[in-house]
Amino acid sequence: MTFLAPIFLYIGMAVAAGAVALHFIVTRQPTSSPLPTVRFIPVSSVRVTTVAPVPEDLWVLLIRVLAALLIGAAFARPVLVPERRPVARVVLADVSRGVAQIEEVRDSSRRLLADGDALIAFDSAPREITNFADSLATLRKSGAEAKLSPALIAALRTASELRAAVDSIELVIVSPLRASALDGATHAVRALWPGRVRLVHVAASADTLAPQVGITVRAADNDGVAIAAKVAGIAASDAAVRLLRDTPTAADSSWAAAGRRALVRWPVAGAPPGWRARATVDTAGAVIAGDAALVYPLERRWEPDSAASPLRVVARWVDGEPAAVERAVGAGCVRDVAIPVPTRGDLVLRPSLGLLLRALGAPCESTTGSSAMAPADMLSLSGTGPLAASDAIEPPDTVTTPLVPWLLGAALFLALLEPLVRRGSPPLWDEDLSEEPVDQRGAA
Numbered sequence: 001m002t003f004l005a006p007i008f009l010y011i012g013m014a015v016a017a018g019a020v021a022l023h024f025i026v027t028r029q030p031t032s033s034p035l036p037t038v039r040f041i042p043v044s045s046v047r048v049t050t051v052a053p054v055p056e057d058l059w060v061l062l063i064r065v066l067a068a069l070l071i072g073a074a075f076a077r078p079v080l081v082p083e084r085r086p087v088a089r090v091v092l093a094d095v096s097r098g099v100a101q102i103e104e105v106r107d108s109s110r111r112l113l114a115d116g117d118a119l120i121a122f123d124s125a126p127r128e129i130t131n132f133a134d135s136l137a138t139l140r141k142s143g144a145e146a147k148l149s150p151a152l153i154a155a156l157r158t159a160s161e162l163r164a165a166v167d168s169i170e171l172v173i174v175s176p177l178r179a180s181a182l183d184g185a186t187h188a189v190r191a192l193w194p195g196r197v198r199l200v201h202v203a204a205s206a207d208t209l210a211p212q213v214g215i216t217v218r219a220a221d222n223d224g225v226a227i228a229a230k231v232a233g234i235a236a237s238d239a240a241v242r243l244l245r246d247t248p249t250a251a252d253s254s255w256a257a258a259g260r261r262a263l264v265r266w267p268v269a270g271a272p273p274g275w276r277a278r279a280t281v282d283t284a285g286a287v288i289a290g291d292a293a294l295v296y297p298l299e300r301r302w303e304p305d306s307a308a309s310p311l312r313v314v315a316r317w318v319d320g321e322p323a324a325v326e327r328a329v330g331a332g333c334v335r336d337v338a339i340p341v342p343t344r345g346d347l348v349l350r351p352s353l354g355l356l357l358r359a360l361g362a363p364c365e366s367t368t369g370s371s372a373m374a375p376a377d378m379l380s381l382s383g384t385g386p387l388a389a390s391d392a393i394e395p396p397d398t399v400t401t402p403l404v405p406w407l408l409g410a411a412l413f414l415a416l417l418e419p420l421v422r423r424g425s426p427p428l429w430d431e432d433l434s435e436e437p438v439d440q441r442g443a444a
Helices: 006-025 058-075 102-112 132-138 148-165 186-190 224-232 250-257 351-360 375-382 403-424
Strands: 045-052 085-094 118-122 126-129 166-175 197-201 216-218 241-244 262-265 275-289 292-304 312-317 322-329 332-337 432-439
Touching: 006 058, 058 403, 085 102, 085 148, 102 132, 102 166, 118 132, 118 148, 126 132, 126 148, 148 166, 148 186, 186 375, 197 375, 216 224, 224 351, 241 250, 250 262, 250 322, 250 332, 275 322, 275 351, 292 322, 292 351, 312 351
Parallel strands: 085 118, 085 166, 166 197, 216 241, 241 262, 262 332
Antiparallel strands: 045 432, 118 126, 275 292, 275 312, 312 322, 322 332
């Protein structure tokens, strides 16, 4: 057992010691008897009886001492410290619609979990399962998309509650690891976990697209979009998605129409094909494509031409206006993007721009990020190094102290009992009578 605020225990002990001291300092005065005048007493030896003071009401004293100690212990907030073990696991089980077979998630989680571990099922929101031995069989696949950021936050909160009983904590993610599970905050939240993460891959549902090879970017070497694609690890040659920062040609459109390929026309300057100048140039604070959100002040100069053929919006500004559109071309599609990328600043190095590029470079009719997670993202998510040491995890803001109500209740009971004991309790032992002979003329 340990105390979160031991100073109150010391105060309770001091109060108890003070009660004992006062009880023995304040004693009953010895009884005295009036003596006749000495001159009328014959000269002889007499025996004078005196009453020696002895402690009384010791039951009352015991009750007061116990009440003081109980109140001090309650305010000191005692916590039972369980027996420590080497490693505990926090398992994040993906139950979203991206999972092919929920039974695979159950079996993988069951093999990982032991007594004292924690299970968190997540889709778009996490929920901790306390009695996982019985609840694993009841896990059900949901219709929501998986989101790793809130699940990682829940894992940090759960780990802070386990840290007192273990030396290290291992975080395990059981998931099909879809790109849609990532958002702009995922990598920042992952950085808060002070150790490596084990990724257990399970089969993805049928609506998950094949792993995305990457994006072929045709641009100058110092172009911001080209640099961002390299930083995000999605730049590739001969990919099924071609992103053009220069002037497109008829051969590019034929290439997209010949198969399930996506042609992304993203001019460095000027309006994309089928766009026109806005009546008023303004600045938008964010752009959203699927599950990717880029928060940055960007200038808006263009808008889709209403006379153009029907389009599908694949990216919107924060106020809902289109920022990128898509139209079908043969078996493929063509996307036109009107999002400026400044050449100055750190925007091209931000992970959020890489996520936006991945969403805009997804296969046709899909910017939801339902493709498999990129290898670079999986490497960043798993990390390297040892397991998370318990001392490296922040303790919880509030610690449960179930003993406090019982201690306060016992102290209240003693406080109510003390007047009854004081009213009718005799001394714990009788008064001690002692006699000694003295000369009568020396008696007072």
